Amino acid sequence: MKAKQALRALCAVTIAAFTSAILAATATAQVQQNVKPPAGLQWQQMNEIVFNSTNLSSTGTDEERTLLAKIWAKEIQGTQKSPINGSLLPSFALIGSVAHQDETVVLSIFDRAGYSCIAPGNGRDMINIYATCPLRIVRLLSNNQAKVQNLPTNFCMIFGDDPNTPRTKNHNEYAYDEHTGIVYLRTIQYGKVVPECNRAIQVFKR
Numbered sequence: 614m615k616a617k618q619a620l621r622a623l624c625a626v627t628i629a630a631f632t633s634a635i636l637a638a639t640a641t642a643q644v645q646q647n648v649k650p651p652a653g654l655q656w657q658q659m660n661e662i663v664f665n666s667t668n669l670s671s672t673g674t675d676e677e678r679t680l681l682a683k684i685w686a687k688e689i690q691g692t693q694k695s696p697i698n699g700s701l702l703p704s705f706a707l708i709g710s711v712a713h714q715d716e717t718v719v720l721s722i723f724d725r726a727g728y729s730c731i732a733p734g735n736g737r738d739m740i741n742i743y744a745t746c747p748l749r750i751v752r753l754l755s756n757n758q759a760k761v762q763n764l765p766t767n768f769c770m771i772f773g774d775d776p777n778t779p780r781t782k783n784h785n786e787y788a789y790d791e792h793t794g795i796v797y798l799r800t801i802q803y804g805k806v807v808p809e810c811n812r813a814i815q816v817f818k819r
């Protein structure tokens with residue numbers, strides 16, 4: 614409930630405030646790769662919002678769509694047009710949120726054509742379907758100010774839903790360990806965890 618209330622507060626933050634926060638942000642979250650998450654975590658699937666498409670489904674709420682449209686405003690504005698009909702190509706964003714005391718942290722990954730993600734390889738021998746992308750952290754402080762941090766292009770991202778790669782077996786998950794203040798991220802591909810995509814982010818100090 615607390616995280617939902619914080620998301621509503623974040624929706625009220627202006628795009629200009631997000632932009633200035635991104636420019637002013639300092640490194641506050643530490644990341645570990647290829648970690649083994651502790652047992653007993655409560656995993657949640659990251660919600661997905663699809664922009665510029667009526668054919669591809671989203672799983673996120675209207676509030677999450679509003680929030681992601683602000684967090685990724687610059688990147689969405691740079692969306693390329695289809696060479697076939699001139700319409701804007703789809704873009705995709707994943708979102709998850711955790712709360713502790715009077716702060717809430719939103720984690721989000723974004724991809725579109727021409728963005729800085731590294732796309733999965735093509736070819737008959739290619740197995741992996743995940744891209745690797747930057748991750749953006751938005752921290753809502755107790756005074757309703759937002760602080761934003763961008764992390765490097767090494768976070769696995771799977772998006773979309775179709776009969777060959779259904780979302781039930783191909784998606785991103787996150788879990789929060791209250792004892793350590795760490796958020797764990799993992800990628801489920803073909804129904805199995807991809808160990809090299811495991812990430813641990815220290816979002817709250819302990």
